[in-house]
Each structure stands twice: as C-alpha cells, then as structure tokens.
Amino acid sequence: MNIWEYIYSPIIIFIASYILLRFAGKKAVSEMNSFDLLFIVVLGTIVSEPLVDKGIPSALSYGLVFTLVYILFSILTLNNKLRWLLITTPTVLVRNGDIDEKGLRKARITTDELLGTLREKGYATVKDIEMATMENMGKVSVIPKSYARPVQPSDLNLFPGAAFIPIPLVMNGQILMHNMKYLKLDEEWLKRELTRQNIAFDKLDDITLASYNAKGQLDIDTDNDEGHNHNPYMYKPGNTN
Structure with a gap:
C-alpha cells in the first residue's frame, strides 16, 4: 500500500x-x-x-x-x-400527579432519575404533573397541571399579534444581500439607518449583528464596548472588568 x-x-x-x-x-x-x-x-x-x-x-x-x-x-x-410494530410506544411515567411504577420499571429509570428530570423541566413536585411520558427517542416529555403551567396571554384576555422573527441584514461586518433583496431594501436605506444610530457605513466591520425588527428599524450589536466601564449591567464575571 x-x-x-x-x-x-x-x-x-x-x-x-x-x-x-x-x-x-x-x-x-x-x-x-x-x-x-x-x-x-x-x-x-x-x-x-x-x-x-x-x-x-x-x-x-x-x-x-x-x-x-x-x-x-x-x-x-x-x-x-x-x-407501532416498528417504533416503541411512549411509556407513561406520571399520570394525574401519581407516579406509574410499572412505567418506571418498563423504562428502566429510578424514581430519583424521574425527579431529577422533572427538576430540569422546572417542576419540584410530582403532584404538579398531569402526565409525564418517555418518548420513543428516550426523552421525557412533561405536561403540567393547569395551575402549574406558565401563564399564557389568553389567561389574561390578552391577544398579542403574530410573532416577528428579526431578519439579519449585517452579520460579522458583511451585508446579507439575499435578505436585503427579500425585504426590497438597498444600501442607501442601510446607510440611513446606520447614520441614524451614529454608525458610519465604512465601519461595517464593527457590527457583529444588525437585524431588521418589527418596527422596520435596525437592532444593532457592535464589538465596540466603549462606555461600558463601571456600568453594573455590563459586569462580566472574573477579573477582566
């Protein structure tokens, strides 16, 4: 060879x-x-x-x-x-706040492991769980009881608009032209937005991420940390402050 x-x-x-x-x-x-x-x-x-x-x-x-x-x-x-002949069915581990011991034995997990998994999901007690199942991928899915689940806007009679996903236009100093084209924007618009936020167009290299938001404006994150000194909100753990 x-x-x-x-x-x-x-x-x-x-x-x-x-x-x-x-x-x-x-x-x-x-x-x-x-x-x-x-x-x-x-x-x-x-x-x-x-x-x-x-x-x-x-x-x-x-x-x-x-x-x-x-x-x-x-x-x-x-x-x-x-x-159901080829894929294993989900195994019930908790039903209506009660641990299903047969399910635990079938899934071959201990009560302590179950409690640890529930804590990872943010639940401290089994009584708060409507149903917990081990899915065929090996992960545990948890459905809390109605009083233990996170508050939803509809619970407060609030009906927010559709979620808007910010669209990156500049990433690591490079203009993402395909996204600019999708939004029917040009470099002149980008220059105006940058100028409005006191950023020169020739300083694109300083921009880590600039995203188009729901208001039609840019949210900009730069690698310039000037002015962050002694700001409690900008504290970094360690001795590099």
Whole structure:
C-alpha cells in the first residue's frame, strides 16, 4: 500500500459516508429512536472497515444497501398500522400527579432519575404533573397541571399579534444581500439607518449583528464596548472588568 492510499482512502470514505447520511435524511442524525441509532452504529462500522481491510467497494455497497433498508423502514413507519410494530410506544411515567411504577420499571429509570428530570423541566413536585411520558427517542416529555403551567396571554384576555422573527441584514461586518433583496431594501436605506444610530457605513466591520425588527428599524450589536466601564449591567464575571 503506497502513501497515497493513506490519503485518498479516508477522503473517499468520509465523502461517501456524508453522502449516505444526507441520503438517509435529517431524521437519522437528529433525536434517534432505537432503529435510527442502529443505523448510525452499523453504518459507522461498515464505512470504517476499509481502513482495516482496504475493501472500499464492498464496504460502500454494503453501506448503500443498509441505507436503502433504513429509508424503507422509515417510510414504513409513516403508516399508522405499521408504525407501532416498528417504533416503541411512549411509556407513561406520571399520570394525574401519581407516579406509574410499572412505567418506571418498563423504562428502566429510578424514581430519583424521574425527579431529577422533572427538576430540569422546572417542576419540584410530582403532584404538579398531569402526565409525564418517555418518548420513543428516550426523552421525557412533561405536561403540567393547569395551575402549574406558565401563564399564557389568553389567561389574561390578552391577544398579542403574530410573532416577528428579526431578519439579519449585517452579520460579522458583511451585508446579507439575499435578505436585503427579500425585504426590497438597498444600501442607501442601510446607510440611513446606520447614520441614524451614529454608525458610519465604512465601519461595517464593527457590527457583529444588525437585524431588521418589527418596527422596520435596525437592532444593532457592535464589538465596540466603549462606555461600558463601571456600568453594573455590563459586569462580566472574573477579573477582566
């Protein structure tokens, strides 16, 4: 084996593995159920095999076949009748403020682990929980009782408008022209907005983020921290103040 094989073999395996994972879809690399995890583990074993026995074609073909099988199973899980045969059902851990001991044994978690999970969700007592379930991805979802859930605007007869997602126009000193074009804005508008906030257009490099807000104006964050000295709201832990 010449030295070039040590270079191009890993590159080929890496690119092929990336393509197979992209082919498999986002679900395969997000929160995984048992079948998703099996796919990742086996695929990793298959594509790493050529580094040992130098059989790149056979490993890639096995990887492709296994990926196709994974995609087939993923499609089958979209069928409601087949889904529950292929994917485990959620396990109830708490129901109406009462711990389901059978559910804990089935999920193989202790009462202490359950309480820790509830604390992570912001709940100190089981009595505040309407239902807690372990989902098929292994995470615990919690539905609090009505009196323990966060207050909603509708509880106060308030009906706020639609949420507005700020649109970045300048990021790390660079103008995001695709967002400017989407909003039908030009550089002259940007210059006026920057001038209104006492920022020169030739100082774009000082801007970490400038976003278009619901009022049609810019919210600007710069890397200039002048004027922050001795401001209690700008305190930083440590000895660098």
